[in-house]
Amino acid sequence: MAIVDTVKFMTNPARVVPSPVLKRLTDYYTTVQGLTAEGVEWVSSSRLADVLGLTSSTVRQDLSHLDFAGVSKRGYRTSGLEKALACALGADRIWNMLVVGAGNLGRALVLHPEFRRRGFMIRAVCDSDVFKTGLKLRTLEVQRMNQIPQAVKEHAIDIGVIAVPEDAAQGVADLLVEAGVKGLLNLTPTHITAPEGVAVTDARILASLQELTHTLMGK
């Protein structure tokens, strides 16, 4: 990591927060950021529950995973809750990313201001298509695939983003892991395997669509 924070959230957060809770923590974080931006100082578990379509007891249980407690009858102080959530999610740090794939999706990521605003800094872009080598995306030039190991070292890359066609995804994952990347964001619909010690998260846009169509069939 580029910036090593001295405040530790928990000894091993990966072990203590179950995956569905973790997904919801990202929802709380977005919601609470909105509240503090509006100048709201306190928020109750029932208000958070209303906004996110949960029960108050789920909210209280989820937030008990944080190193931050609510106050009886007042709820949670939004500023403190926002900080605790940011700390738990690593949103108070800078993360260095390398994007593999300079197609439309890769380009969308590199050019999207949202990622930079949230501390996800794209430091390099690589593509197997030599005709794309040298192409400028913002301040970055598309590099060749054989430059991955050097880019990973030079920029202390934390996260490799896989934005290539489905059938190339596992190969790219292997290259990134070999170069020492410990976190992979998989934007393809393929399942990717990685050795122990490497975390993989799927963006699952297609899967999200299929969850949606499943629900639509019930309507």
Next chain:
Amino acid sequence: MAIVDTVKFMTNPARVVPSPVLKRLTDYYTTVQGLTAEGVEWVSSSRLADVLGLTSSTVRQDLSHLDFAGVSKRGYRTSGLEKALACALGADRIWNMLVVGAGNLGRALVLHPEFRRRGFMIRAVCDSDVFKTGLKLRTLEVQRMNQIPQAVKEHAIDIGVIAVPEDAAQGVADLLVEAGVKGLLNLTPTHITAPEGVAVTDARILASLQELTHTLMGK
């Protein structure tokens, strides 16, 4: 829906499959598609469990939501399982989509062949920027926002995709709902509210990144 399938998965699938199971059904579907493509005829729950990092009993329980049974000691016939999963997820149908937002992310979606290949047909694109009106994306021309209601009717739009800046997301959702769209795919990091009877799914690319960084902090 453009094609009304005569085979019904379950009377109301939205009520019977819990959300985490639904997310996993999309994983099984991808995995089983890979197996049938490789010519594998049978797959056991333990093999599926291995590939997806689950326990066999979770796999069996998840697949019990389908209208398809395994065979003792042989497991599941891949072709049948693939069909049952496709049916449950609506992946055996055509879904008509309208994308709002012709920025990089919107363009990436429209130009990505993966969506078409999976039955998600983007029929129209709208953007509030009048300088983008008439811009060609594949065979589509970017339309104005006030053309949303007509586009929804003309193309029998099932799903509206929200690919606009965060602060415009709720307004776009309201426009789509007003035009009669029953399913929304939210590509922004904002939480969106919709009236009952409208399904919303978040693509959550940023949230996926935050889940990843949470896990990376534990390493």
